[in-house]
Amino acid sequence: MPNTLMKLPTYSRTFRIDADHLIACLAFCSFLVSSSGCTLVSKRLPDKNETASPQASIGDRAEAASSAMRVSNPPAQQIRFDGQEQLLGGGSCQAMPPKDLANQLTELIEQKKLRSAATLVQLHQRSACRLLLGQPAHVQPDVSATVLTLVSDVIDDGTGKTNWRSLVDRFQTDTTRASQWHTTLASLGASGEVSSTSQDQIHRLKLLSSELESPLLQIESLRLEGQFRIASGKTSLALESLVSAAELAAQHGLSNLASDLWLMSCEASLRLDQIEQSRQCWNAAVSSGLASMHTRGANQGLPTIDTVFWEQAVRLAHPGDKLPKELTVTLAPWHSRLGIRMDGSLTPEVALWSAIAEYQLATGQPHLASLSIKRAETIDATSTQVRSFLQIALARSMAAQGQQAVATTILGTLTESDNPRIRASSLATLGSIKIQSGAYEQGSKFLGQALSIRGAEDWPGRLAAEADLANARLIMGDLDNALQNLHAVQAQMLKDNRWQSLCQSLANEAAILHLEGRKEEAELIRQRIDSIESRTL
Numbered sequence: 001m002p003n004t005l006m007k008l009p010t011y012s013r014t015f016r017i018d019a020d021h022l023i024a025c026l027a028f029c030s031f032l033v034s035s036s037g038c039t040l041v042s043k044r045l046p047d048k049n050e051t052a053s054p055q056a057s058i059g060d061r062a063e064a065a066s067s068a069m070r071v072s073n074p075p076a077q078q079i080r081f082d083g084q085e086q087l088l089g090g091g092s093c094q095a096m097p098p099k100d101l102a103n104q105l106t107e108l109i110e111q112k113k114l115r116s117a118a119t120l121v122q123l124h125q126r127s128a129c130r131l132l133l134g135q136p137a138h139v140q141p142d143v144s145a146t147v148l149t150l151v152s153d154v155i156d157d158g159t160g161k162t163n164w165r166s167l168v169d170r171f172q173t174d175t176t177r178a179s180q181w182h183t184t185l186a187s188l189g190a191s192g193e194v195s196s197t198s199q200d201q202i203h204r205l206k207l208l209s210s211e212l213e214s215p216l217l218q219i220e221s222l223r224l225e226g227q228f229r230i231a232s233g234k235t236s237l238a239l240e241s242l243v244s245a246a247e248l249a250a251q252h253g254l255s256n257l258a259s260d261l262w263l264m265s266c267e268a269s270l271r272l273d274q275i276e277q278s279r280q281c282w283n284a285a286v287s288s289g290l291a292s293m294h295t296r297g298a299n300q301g302l303p304t305i306d307t308v309f310w311e312q313a314v315r316l317a318h319p320g321d322k323l324p325k326e327l328t329v330t331l332a333p334w335h336s337r338l339g340i341r342m343d344g345s346l347t348p349e350v351a352l353w354s355a356i357a358e359y360q361l362a363t364g365q366p367h368l369a370s371l372s373i374k375r376a377e378t379i380d381a382t383s384t385q386v387r388s389f390l391q392i393a394l395a396r397s398m399a400a401q402g403q404q405a406v407a408t409t410i411l412g413t414l415t416e417s418d419n420p421r422i423r424a425s426s427l428a429t430l431g432s433i434k435i436q437s438g439a440y441e442q443g444s445k446f447l448g449q450a451l452s453i454r455g456a457e458d459w460p461g462r463l464a465a466e467a468d469l470a471n472a473r474l475i476m477g478d479l480d481n482a483l484q485n486l487h488a489v490q491a492q493m494l495k496d497n498r499w500q501s502l503c504q505s506l507a508n509e510a511a512i513l514h515l516e517g518r519k520e521e522a523e524l525i526r527q528r529i530d531s532i533e534s535r536t537l
Contacts, residue, residue, distance in 0.1 A: 096124045098131040102143045109146055113533045115499060121154040123363060125256060126306055128155060132164055133220050134182050145172060161253050167216050174212060181208050181217070188224070202228055215252045219245045223261060230268065239268040243281075250288065259288035259309055266316050279318050286313055286324060293330050301497070302333050305359045310352060323348035331355035337362075339389035339425055339460040347381045354386070357393055366400035373397065388414060388422045389460070392429055399433050407433055420456035427453075428465035440472045447472070463492060467505050474512045483509070503529050 262285035431446030
């Protein structure tokens with residue numbers, strides 16, 4: 001089903017703090033939507049002829065609409081279903097352009113959505129680091145100091161050090177050298193060719209990095225020197241530069257930078273047919289990549305996943321090299337969201353691609369998630385139970401891409417599984433798909449069945465299913481009872497620190513109360529959303 005999003009209003013780049021602007025920005029952030037393909041829906045009474053058969057197809061929505069009674073609802077007053085919460089940004093194996101990241105952060109900060117801004121940085125740390133280092137050079141000078149400070153604080157919060165904030169402060173105090181750094185970077189990027197001028201520019205960057213007394217800039221200038229030497233056909237010298245950069249990054253605890261640099265060193269070694277050297281660099285890269293997957297900061301205890309790095313690490317692995325077992329444990333917060341538990345049969349490779357798939361679903365990239373799911377499924381060591389949960393994730397991905405019929409077909413056999421966790425999760429997913437298509441009564445029955453299965457108290461998406469069921473009942477008119485159930489779900493979300501799900505659920509509640517004419521209650525809920533979003537890290 002199409003993923004319809006509310007349009008964000010256009011804001012100026014001025015950091016405003018007046019009360020009127022604060023109230024105007026209480027609308028729920030447009031990208032906190034269901035990772036199973038949440039659709040904006042109008043308030044609708046259920047079709048009395050709907051039945052709850054797991055094998056039934058979604059059917060033609062136009063036909064359903066013609067046979068259903070609808071309540072008049074202005075286009076601006078729409079709600080979205082909770083589902084499993086979606087995080088911010090895009091989980092592509094291509095990093096978000098730093099300029100796009102800066103623009104999104106500017107809007108979020110202007111709207112006082114500090115938590116969402118922090119989460120966006122955590123999800124896109126590769127781009128965030130590029131932005132702070134001045135890449136591309138024409139972007140950073142136009143970014144406000146407020147944005148750069150927030151970005152540096154979020155990254156430092158994850159590492160427990162102050163490397164990035166020190167760089168931002170240095171740029172702001174030594175504006176002359178900062179300007180020279182950006183100008184030289186811009187000239188280097190604009191040349192588009194390898195020449196003696198390029199070599200002079202890199203030498204100038206190395207001098208500036210020393211003058212600015214920044215390890216980060218020293219590492220960056222060595223990285224650029226390595227790239228220049230590779231482009232010049234001087235691979236041996238390039239390897240020296242890249243290894244020096246990697247060692248310096250590791251020395252300063254910058255594991256996210258060290259992982260990339262070791263991987264670049266691995267590839268340079270392969271070009272030189274230095275197999276043992278490449279394997280050593282690969283192992284150092286993977287160790288650094290694992291160390292960089294911290295869980296500190298704003299992102300609800302979920303480790304950061306650099307999909308670009310891990311995809312390249314898998315590509316460059318020697319046939320005799322294996323991903324470390326620790327990866328399975330580190331990624332557990334992600335793959336457990338799919339229902340995949342830690343046991344002796346779960347391999348690091350399956351854990352990695354399952355975690356990446358969930359990350360991509362959560363960041364609004366269902367087409368990429370489908371590919372990651374397939375990669376996990378094709379690994380021989382994947383167990384039958386894991387494959388079942390991967391199939392449920394694939395159904396979510398298909399539904400998010402508008403292929404509801406395919407999703408329903410995938411779930412059809414899983415709803416009859418002997419495993420209560422698989423049966424409950426598949427029924428809940430099917431119920432959410434039905435609800436999102438407007439079949440509230442039918443979807444509610446599936447959700448109710450899922451929540452009542454004995455022996456399935458712990459399954460992925462249970463809390464989201466409870467929220468979806470409460471929202472559907474709200475729309476069907478059982479307002480007071482549904483609100484009581486919804487408030488219980490919201491209390492659990494607060495306890496679990498799932499603030500994004502909580503904000504999303506509160507926004508739905510506010511929209512429904514507004515439609516019912518209970519505008520004062522709706523406004524109080526919107527103020528609560530604003531309070532949650534505006535808290536400092």
